[in-house]
Amino acid sequence: MTIEEFFQLSAGKWFSHRTGHDLASKQSKNGKSDVIIEILAVDHPDVVKLCQNYKIDPSHASCGVRVTWNGTIESVKEKHSGSTVLVTIPDEGYSDRGKLLQEIVSAEKTSITGRYQIGSDDALILTTESGSMWSEERLWFASPNLRMRSSLMKHSGDFSMASYTSEIRMGGSQPAAKASDAAQSASS
Amino acid sequence: MTIEEFFQLSAGKWFSHRTGHDLASKQSKNGKSDVIIEILAVDHPDVVKLCQNYKIDPSHASCGVRVTWNGTIESVKEKHSGSTVLVTIPDEGYSDRGKLLQEIVSAEKTSITGRYQIGSDDALILTTESGSMWSEERLWFASPNLRMRSSLMKHSGDFSMASYTSEIRMGGSQPAAKASDAAQSASS
Numbered sequence: 001m002t003i004e005e006f007f008q009l010s011a012g013k014w015f016s017h018r019t020g021h022d023l024a025s026k027q028s029k030n031g032k033s034d035v036i037i038e039i040l041a042v043d044h045p046d047v048v049k050l051c052q053n054y055k056i057d058p059s060h061a062s063c064g065v066r067v068t069w070n071g072t073i074e075s076v077k078e079k080h081s082g083s084t085v086l087v088t089i090p091d092e093g094y095s096d097r098g099k100l101l102q103e104i105v106s107a108e109k110t111s112i113t114g115r116y117q118i119g120s121d122d123a124l125i126l127t128t129e130s131g132s133m134w135s136e137e138r139l140w141f142a143s144p145n146l147r148m149r150s151s152l153m154k155h156s157g158d159f160s161m162a163s164y165t166s167e168i169r170m171g172g173s174q175p176a177a178k179a180s181d182a183a184q185s186a187s188s
Numbered sequence: 189m190t191i192e193e194f195f196q197l198s199a200g201k202w203f204s205h206r207t208g209h210d211l212a213s214k215q216s217k218n219g220k221s222d223v224i225i226e227i228l229a230v231d232h233p234d235v236v237k238l239c240q241n242y243k244i245d246p247s248h249a250s251c252g253v254r255v256t257w258n259g260t261i262e263s264v265k266e267k268h269s270g271s272t273v274l275v276t277i278p279d280e281g282y283s284d285r286g287k288l289l290q291e292i293v294s295a296e297k298t299s300i301t302g303r304y305q306i307g308s309d310d311a312l313i314l315t316t317e318s319g320s321m322w323s324e325e326r327l328w329f330a331s332p333n334l335r336m337r338s339s340l341m342k343h344s345g346d347f348s349m350a351s352y353t354s355e356i357r358m359g360g361s362q363p364a365a366k367a368s369d370a371a372q373s374a375s376s
Contacts, residue, residue, distance in 0.1 A: 019207040019216055021354040023334070028207060030216050120308055142340050146211070146347055150338055152330050159334055164352030166209040 001122040002095055003088050007065045009141060010037045014167040016069065021162045031080070033071025035167065040064030046085050050101050053111060056089055062098070063088040082106030088116055100126060132156045145169035189310040190283055191276050195253045197329060198225045202355040204257065209350045219268070221259025223355065228252030234273050238289050241299060244277055250286070251276040270294030276304055288314060320344045333357035 001009075013036050020029040040047050047064035051057065068083040083105050090098035097117040104110045114128030123140035137151035149165040189197075201224050208217040228235050235252035239245065256271040271293050278286035285305040292298045302316030311328035325339035337353040 015214070017209045017214060017216070019209070019218075019352065021205045021207070021352075023354065023356060026203070026205060026220065028205070028216075028218050030207075032214070142347065142350075148338065148340070148350065150336065150352065152336075159330065162330075162336065162352075162354040164207060164209075164338065164350075166211065166350040168211060 001118055003090075003098075003116060003118055003124070004063050006118060006122075006124050006139075007037075007039055007063050009144060010065070010139075010147065011039050012037060013170040014147065015170050016071070016165055016167045018163060018165040021164075023159055023161060030074040031071055032074070033069040033080070034170070036068045038066045038068075040066055040085070046103075047087050050085055050087050050103055050111070051089075053103075054101055054113065056099075056101070060089050061087050062090050080106070100128065102128065189306055191278075191286075191304060191306055191312070192251050194306060194310075194312050194327075195225075195227055195251055197332060198253070198327075198335065199227050200225060201358040202335065203358050204259070204353055204355045206351060206353040209352075211347055211349060218262040219259055220262070221257040221268070222358070224256045226254045226256075228254055228273070234291075235275050238273055238275050238291055238299070239277075241291075242289055242301065244287075244289070248277050249275050250278050268294070288316065290316065 013034065016033045016035045018031045018033070020031075022029070042058070042061045042064055044064055046066065047061055048058040051061055063086075065086045066083060067086070068081075070079075070081040072079055085103045087101040088098055089101065097115070100114040100116045102112050102114065104112070110130070112128050112130040114126060116127075117125045119125060121140070123138050126137045126139070128135050132155055134154040135151055137149060139147065139149045141147050145168065147167040147169075149163075149167070151163045151165075152159060153161040153163070201222065204221045204223045206219045206221070208219075210217070230246070230249045230252055232252055234254070235249055236246040239249055251274075253274045254271060255274070256269075258267075258269040260267055273291045275289040276286055277289065285303070288302040288304045290300050290302065292300070298318070300316050300318040302314060304315075305313045307313060309328070311326050314325045314327070316323050320343055322342040323339055325337060327335065327337045329335050333356065335355040335357075337351075337355070339351045340347060341349040341351070
């Protein structure tokens with residue numbers, strides 16, 4: 001699978017169920033969100049702007065995607081929403097790996113860079129580093145309508161949090177899936 | 189990595205934090221356990237007996253392991269404990285894949301068979317099927333002292349549950365790890 005195909009498969013609306021395991025306190029934190037994933041043309045102003053922020057020629061971008069979320073963190077009944085734009089810049093001569101540019105707009109606006117790679121098992125690995133935080137996320141499809149994510153965060157070199165997310169397609173680019181039968185269609 | 193090396197790395201005592209996402213009801217279920225993983229010699233009576241149950245020559249077994257757990261399911265404050273013996277029978281000519289035999293002793297005693305495979309990324313994939321249940325589990329090491337697991341279950345062909353587990357070494361075969369500094373040592 002190419003990164004373009006991975007993002008195409010990801011496009012649409014998802015119900016996202018996330019659990020974090022705090023590795024020091026051994027507590028869990030659950031969150032549920034509606035997530036919308038949209039493909040952005042490589043000449044979309046947000047893609048071009050993000051490339052320019054890092055002084056990268058926008059013509060080198062292979063993919064752009066916008067992820068918007070709106071949900072609740074259960075323990076604190078706290079609403080959270082935000083969006084992020086991701087842009088991939090393939091390494092020269094490679095179709096499966098490269099540089100990742102990301103801008104996150106939530107409580108505040110953050111830009112980070114990292115790396116992406118599609119494994120031989122079609123899973124996408126995203127690695128980002130920002131200040132003392134390091135994170136690696138693995139995303140893969142169990143079926144076209146069920147996406148899984150697991151991520152690990154390090155803070156100042158120590159693993160601090162493991163997070164796990166199950167995402168069930170609610171509609172969008174895969175016409176077979178409807179919100180009313182999302183759980184059933186997860187198996188299709 | 190070979191299956192023998194994967195089990196050797198797994199040997200010891202672990203704090204195991206498990207979360208299940210019910211894909212239909214969208215509810216989570218958390219559980220915490222102490223888990224002990226012991227390597228069994230291939231001529232151990234439990235390994236030999238499990239092979240004989242499936243009319244497999246015990247000399248074909250490459251690995252035996254016993255997993256014992258003792259913990260609590262949080263929502264119902266319910267104690268759960270049990271043990272399982274796993275035996276691997278490599279496919280002829282392959283060191284990275286083969287048949288998996290498993291006997292689980294919990295509320296009742298169940299024997300199941302399945303398949304194992306070590307991927308090119310050193311993750312272990314276990315697939316089992318029993319009646320209308322199908323399950324695939326992926327296990328991998330983030331570090332020698334932090335093991336991750338994610339599994340998916342199907343019931344009658346539909347995905348029913350996604351489960352995620354973080355396991356922090358509490359002691360045992362890796363002398364660097366002590367119970368008192370498990371979270372810190374998870375990063376080593």
